[in-house]
Amino acid sequence: MAPFKISIEAKKQIWDTHSQAEGDFAIFLSKCYFHAIEACVSVSKCENMDEFEHFVLKAVVLLDVAGIEEINSLLHIGRQVIKRIVVKLVADELLVEVDDGVIEITKLGRKVVETKVMMKLEKKRHIFHFLDGSNAFLQINNNHRFLIDLQANETPVEWRFDVDSLRRCINQTDGWKKQQQFPTEIFDLITSHGQDLMTDIDVESTLIVDKAQVANCAILVKYTESKPSGLFAYPISLNGRLLGADWLFSLKGEDEILSAFPCITNVPDSEESKVAFMLSGRRYFLKDFDDISVESQKTCTAIKVRNDSDVNWAKFYWQNFQGNVFFDIELGKTIKMNKLMIIGKSDKLRMVKHLYTLNKSCVADDHLKDLATYRSWLSEQVHLADEPIRDLTSLAWDIDNYRLAYDLAELEDIEDAKI
């Protein structure tokens, strides 16, 4: 990851797009460098296997190294038949003749015995993306148009890729491959120096090419029980605009996420957090931060407010309940954005929460149609205290929600005068 600058409007757009994500989450803004590794690999093609051929293969596995006679003494299906099957299996690279009349099973053959699926290998060049630094494999979604090619002098100083990273991926289990979207059909890496070098492969076709690419990303990290459980990176433009709704890459599992992006565990200290909050608080015309304390956690930032007499705090609370407020802080080369949790026991906070609950359920419900319905909704459904309506109206007005102010005010003002 590299230093990344983005305007507040762009941050807001990104936040608004993703802030409705369920559960705990944090958003990281970062410049991501990729090794686009183009390499020659063998790719398996599968088809159902003949039962006899499968028997023969299994027999060879049992016998370890065998000739036709040994196999026949085990299977009793006739030497001619076994010979014919062995010739085919050798041709399919599932068996190999190691000595005159002596055969053994190949790596591919063992795999076929396990899966009972006939695999044929094809050789082709394939591009794999790895994140620079952690060398984590990332399956780039759909198209690569959001990745920008870099010249040699534009890459980070330590630009290095370890081919073993690719090899490790190829050797991973199918379960891992499926989870990380690594292509399961890749069977092996073919290099000029590898163990699986085929005699008829020329050196040029087995060259491994490392192309440097970069993309600005908004990385949404979802947490389950405070642990990162899913990561989705969305491409953004140089000026911070989100480029489409589809993610560029994703990761699943705590280990994979932390190994690819170890920086997401960084948490700023209280003083750094307070400074960052003061900057964002000014956007809401908040001032006088002496009476607040700020504590950053993994997925949110907790603000303890002791004096909220200024009307702008009500607006700020309201916006925060609406999910419109985010806390943003530069953490090394990334920017972290997360939710704010306001801690306090003030009347204002309590009443804004009341308004928020009211407003949220207003859309589907008709509990503001008259005073009786409203009071019954309060006590029976949301168990909220009965705040003075006039005060709630004024507060709704203060937070610029005129409609809600009138919906509430009408409960009393438009109720018939008693005669």
Place this chain on the structure above:
Amino acid sequence: MPKYNINYGDAQIDGGLFLKRKSVVSSSLEYKDGEGDQFKHLSTFSGRSTIKESIIAALKNAKRYVFFTSFLIQDEQIIESLIDCVKRLKGHVYVLTTLKDRDFDELAVMKGEGDFDQWNFKEHMEGIKELVRNGISVKARKDCHAKFVVIDDKYAIITSANSVPTCFADIPQKNGFVREANPENGVLIEMHLEVLRLSNFFRYIWRSAYNYYMSPDSQVLDICEFSKNIIPIACREPAIVPGKDQVIWTAPNDYRILESLVKMIDMAEHSVCISSWVIKGIKGHLLAQKLVQATERGVEIEILLRGMYRSDHLESCYFLKQSLGKQIKILGDFCNHSKAALVDNKQAMLMSANIDSQHGLNSSVEVGFLSTNPDFVESVSNYLNRLRAGCVLEFIANPTQNHAAQNHATLYKPVIKDDFMLNVEQKWKGRDQKVNKLLTEMKSQLIRVSSPRGKNGQEMSLYTNNMIIDCVRQDAKSLNVLRINETPRAASLHFRHILSKVKIKINVS
């Protein structure tokens, strides 16, 4: 040789019109609004509007909520006061007005008159948007012509005045002419039960008897529809105590203003004085019958109106004049918009309703205040005296054409004052029949002359009640007729002057 020679001017016309009175009391009569224990009479005359002053003061003093109703809201100071009020109260200002141009057209009655009053729906909507933008909730009822304000359920203002500048102040015009403020009337009441009656009336409309609304929002300025129908108003109200102060109204199937007027006239022993902007559709109406019955008892009737030249207005005046003879006097001025009734100096009423069978008495939403309180009756009487003093016009039935021309109030020099020739040279279908009809109309109707128009002011029109004769001036003494159109619209068209006594030669070739 001309085909026809007409001596125009001596014939009596069918119908009548407002003409200059012979003797008029000075309009500078001093006037002061009356007041009593729980009311204050309000007015607008040229130079001062206590109606506007009271509305602004009431808005400033509001502590809990404001119910504001006006057919039109164009006055900047009223708009500013409403906005100041909503900011101070943090909401709680409810405005009931007009939101659809078709409702405006329906109730504003005639575009021409609306122009004179500077009623402008576009300007009105700009004001409404400003209110909504600043967080005021606005609703509209298709048929609401009422104008009233209720503050905190403590006091209310009922008035004839829309919140439009011409209802409150003299307005200088671009041509240097000062358009005097409409005479308007109103009352501020503090009778607790009557204020509650009015506030619950408003509340009922606000809750469930409106048609359109604009939610208070600084961004969204949409007019939403609540109902297409005219909904009856069945509000909770105190019991009606006869003979006492009472807020009254017109609403669907609820004709309290008309019923009160009728009762008042039935009780009249000496005099009935009614003020209205317009009088319409009175022929065959219950109110006319009651007026006739009153005159049969020897009651003198006086009606103070705006002296407009519009056919429906003039027809009703003529009908009353014919029906009531010398026992009715119909006076007029140029700007009256007040609405009041006074009987024997014993009962008085003021209201937003005109004497209009279509809108006001039998339909629309209107509000009024009726009282036998001597102080209130005296206040209304004083107001009507002041209004009467400004009435420089009187409705005259069947004047001669020349008398009408000489006594019609106009500020302009006549375009045609000498004998002239009308050349009908062009031929078109039915030409001769139209010329014959024109000849007939000239014998019993006025000929009105439009302002010159077109290049060099050569074009003009002559109007009878049913015909428009478009002409172009050939020279000082002759007009070439371009076309003659028959249309009932002609009766109400604006004109520059009435043709006085002249000889007209008509040459048809």
